[in-house]
Amino acid sequence: MTALRMPHRALHPAAPAGEEIMQVRNLTKSFGGRTVLDGVDFTLARGSMLAFLGANGSGKSTTLKCIMGLETPEAGSIKLDGTELSTLRGTELARARSSVAMVFQKIHLVPRRTALENVCAGALGRLSGPASVSPMFFPRGLKEEAMAALARVGMADRAHEKAGRLSGGQAQRVAVARALCQRASVLLADEPVSALDPRAAEEVMALLAELAHAENLAVAAVLHQPDLALRHADNVIGLVNGRIEYSGDISGLDASMESRLYTPNRAAA
Numbered sequence: 435m436t437a438l439r440m441p442h443r444a445l446h447p448a449a450p451a452g453e454e455i456m457q458v459r460n461l462t463k464s465f466g467g468r469t470v471l472d473g474v475d476f477t478l479a480r481g482s483m484l485a486f487l488g489a490n491g492s493g494k495s496t497t498l499k500c501i502m503g504l505e506t507p508e509a510g511s512i513k514l515d516g517t518e519l520s521t522l523r524g525t526e527l528a529r530a531r532s533s534v535a536m537v538f539q540k541i542h543l544v545p546r547r548t549a550l551e552n553v554c555a556g557a558l559g560r561l562s563g564p565a566s567v568s569p570m571f572f573p574r575g576l577k578e579e580a581m582a583a584l585a586r587v588g589m590a591d592r593a594h595e596k597a598g599r600l601s602g603g604q605a606q607r608v609a610v611a612r613a614l615c616q617r618a619s620v621l622l623a624d625e626p627v628s629a630l631d632p633r634a635a636e637e638v639m640a641l642l643a644e645l646a647h648a649e650n651l652a653v654a655a656v657l658h659q660p661d662l663a664l665r666h667a668d669n670v671i672g673l674v675n676g677r678i679e680y681s682g683d684i685s686g687l688d689a690s691m692e693s694r695l696y697t698p699n700r701a702a703a
């Protein structure tokens with residue numbers, strides 16, 4: 435397993451830790467007349483990691499999809515850096531969205547491209563001309579930035595390996611490096627470690643927390659394991675049937691709260 439090597443210097447100078455970068459208010463979404471998100475409120479702050487917990491179907495992924503614009507909420511407000519996303523169109527919306535990166539459970543790397551090329555692809559939103567259509571034309575500065583991002587996640591020595599030859603944990607770290615190369619200030623992770631073995635899962639969670647704190651990223655991760663949240667997250671949103679059951683510091687995630695979040699059909703009873 436590749437050792438994590440993390441220089442302390444931040445890759446991109448950022449705003450002060452603790453600054454609220456995203457405010458979500460009254461997020462409401464239904465599918466086929468069934469409400470799956472019911473007035474969800476939360477804030478993402480730079481320099482901290484928020485974990486979304488809750489039983490299957492409680493609305494965790496739908497929350498992230500609404501933020502990413504992959505689902506359209508019926509009501510609610512999503513403000514990024516103070517700007518309501520639903521008021522933006524075209525290039526303004528694209529620019530705002532490019533500051534939000536996503537990491538998925540099924541790692542979306544191009545397997546026949548190298549780790550370095552995959553990381554460079556994080557910058558596609560700001561490239562133009564030939565560089566935007568072929569890795570052959572990626573500028574040297576971008577490759578240097580991508581190498582720094584790979585070093586940041588402990589993967590510099592695998593930069594020229596095809597992504598398809600990496601282990602799940604290594605591939606997920608490359609996906610995180612791609613988000614760094616996107617220069618995102620918000621990193622959303624939907625079950626980022628569900629497909630990884632326990633040790634790789636621990637390493638990737640530690641990496642996400644370390645990046646949140648050292649790079650001043652606002653990280654939000656959907657997790658299925660409360661113990662991972664306890665070890666790595668700063669704050670928790672606990673959902674039950676699309677409603678917030680718990681919102682606050684990780685210290686409030688005790689055994690009684692866990693049982694409230696995971697008792698089958700509790701809210702439906």
Ligand SMILES: Nc1ncnc2c1ncn2[C@@H]1O[C@H](COP(=O)(O)OP(=O)(O)OP(=O)(O)O)[C@@H](O)[C@H]1O
Nearest residue numbers: 465466470488489490491492493494495496497656
């Ligand atoms: N595109 C869709 N069409 C219809 N129903 C959907 C759709 N997406 C999600 N749902 C439903 O919305 C509810 C919330 O789903 P969501 O995926 O957000 O839950 P989750 O908490 O992420 O669950 P899991 O832990 O199983 O991934 C579920 O009942 C799900 O079946």
